[in-house]
Amino acid sequence: xxxxxxxxxxxxxxxxxxxxxxxxxxxxxxxxxxxxxxxxxxxxxxxxxxxxxxxxxxxxxxxxxxxxxxxxxxxxxxxxxxxxxxxxxxxxxxxxxxxxxxxxxxxxxxxxxxxxxxxxxxxxxxxxxxxxxxxxxxxxxxxxxxxxxxxxxxxxxxxxxxxxxxxxxxxxxxxxxxxxxxxxxxxxxxxxxxxxxxxxxxx
Numbered sequence: 001x002x003x004x005x006x007x008x009x010x011x012x013x014x015x016x017x018x019x020x021x022x023x024x025x026x027x028x029x030x031x032x033x034x035x036x037x038x039x040x041x042x043x044x045x046x047x048x049x050x051x052x053x054x055x056x057x058x059x060x061x062x063x064x065x066x067x068x069x070x071x072x073x074x075x076x077x078x079x080x081x082x083x084x085x086x087x088x089x090x091x092x093x094x095x096x097x098x099x100x101x102x103x104x105x106x107x108x109x110x111x112x113x114x115x116x117x118x119x120x121x122x123x124x125x126x127x128x129x130x131x132x133x134x135x136x137x138x139x140x141x142x143x144x145x146x147x148x149x150x151x152x153x154x155x156x157x158x159x160x161x162x163x164x165x166x167x168x169x170x171x172x173x174x175x176x177x178x179x180x181x182x183x184x185x186x187x188x189x190x191x192x193x194x195x196x197x198x199x200x201x202x203x
Contacts, residue, residue, distance in 0.1 A: 055087065055103075058132030062088055062103060066128045066140045066160030073126045074100055074139055081117045083107050091117060093125055093139070100137045102127070104144070105155050109164040113153050115146070122147050128160060 052064035076095035083089050089104040102125050104110060117123070127141040142160060145152040156162055 053087075057134050058101075058136065058138060059134075060103070060130060060132055060138055060140075062140070063162045065130065066142070066156060067130065068128070068160055070129045071127065071142065071160075072129055073124055074129075075122075075124045076100075077119075078102075078117050078121045078123045079119045081119075083110060093123065098137055100125075100129070100139045101132075102139050102141050102144075104141045105162070105164055109155075115144070115153060117146065126152075127156075 052061055054060070055062050074093055074095060076093045079092045079094060081089070081091040085107060087106075089107060089110040091102050091104075093100040093102050105113075124145040125139055125141050126143040126145075127139040129137065129139050132138050140160075142156040143152045143154055154163060
């Protein structure tokens with residue numbers, strides 16, 4: 001019986017060692033599975049947001065269709081906020097004289113801003129104005145100021161480069177610079193419709 005006990009002791013120790021190694025390998029396999037299952041879709045979504053695309057209906061290039069020469073500020077009330085899984089967050093901006101469709105940012109970036117936009121909210125949007133192929137007015141937002149807030153939501157830098165793509169060499173500047181009326185074609189304007197580009201025809 002003693003011989004049997006001695007003979008089985010190494011076997012039991014060996015089983016514990018194998019069990020420990022097995023658990024370690026299991027954790028590694030689970031980690032690899034997680035990275036394989038969840039990382040590619042996340043990267044694919046991020047890369048999709050980086051690529052320029054033509055929006056159906058309007059024919060507008062987004063996010064690369066920002067034109068600094070048509071920058072202006074539009075004031076009015078926001079309605080119909082739409083937060084799609086892909087493509088830009090958008091809403092209607094009604095000034096009383098014209099209605100714009102505001103193209104903001106990807107969903108994840110908008111959520112990071114913690115923006116609340118109930119229907120009828122007073123709002124000011126600075127951005128690049130354009131006329132879509134569907135004959136509707138659009139504004140690719142650079143900066144959004146909700147109500148009387150002193151802290152605008154910055155979506156693009158002075159040159160219109162999307163902030164959700166990260167820093168761009170020589171283009172970012174200090175926080176808040178994108179709201180400066182000294183940059184971006186001087187299109188801040190003083191009333192509904194602003195100035196610059198199309199804004200002069202639709203005030």
